[in-house]
Structures are given as C-alpha cells and as structure tokens.
Amino acid sequence: MRRVYATGKRKTSVAKVWLQPGSGKITINGMSLDAWLGGLEAKKKRVLQPLHITEQITSVDITAKVRGGGISGQADAVRHGIAKALNIYDNEFRKLLKPAGLLTRDSRVVERKKYGKKKARRSPQFSKR
DSSP, rough: OEEEEEEEEEEEEEEEEEEEEEOOOOEEEEEHHHHHHEEEEEEEEHHHHHHHTTTTTTEEEEEEEEEEHHHHHHHHHHHHHHHHHHHHGGGGGGGHHHHTOOOOOOOOOOOOOOOSSSSSSSOOOOOOO
C-alpha cells in the first residue's frame, strides 16, 4: 500500500494532495467532493479530469487540503495536485497527462496595481482642459 504526496498550485491557491490505492473516495478539506463544490458540476468535472484520463476514478482514494484563493483557483490547484500525484504513483500515466496539459502549472496570476493608476493598467480619465 503506497501513499503518494504532491502539491498543486493555481493563482494564490495551494493544494496538498495525498493519493493511495482504494475505492475512489475523494475528500477535500475534510468534506466530500460534492459537499465541497456544491452544485458546481463543471468544476467537479475539472477536478476529476486527471482521474478520467488515466481511468483511475474507482481505484484510488484522494485526500486534499487546499488553502488560498477562491473556488475556481482551488479547484484547479486540486486538479494539478491530483495529476502530479498520479504521475508519481505510476510513471506510465505521464504519456496521458502531459499531452492533456495537466502536469503544467498555470502561471497566470493577477497583475499588481501600479501607483498613478486606478487599477493595474487603467489610468485616470484624461481631460485636456
């Protein structure tokens, strides 16, 4: 019985993911996937995508702790962590996960606000007179 650990990240969210052989039970922050995401079916599909691609949905148990950011960033961080954990669990899965872009960290983050501007790029309204 081998337990695998991986870290997934997206925006400001960080997910710690533990994967082990089991029956397909997914626990995130002490809640089931359905309780954690509520009725957000698209987000659930995104989180489960690495498991569907590798056909491991019913053969591994996943426990995750995720902090920071919002629901979307957290869901993508968990997805990234699951993909990385599956890659460590069995290196053959890399051939399936890499082309799908699941092992690559999405490095897009919010651009910082600059002084003299209202937002990151939005300037105050200009008036000639």
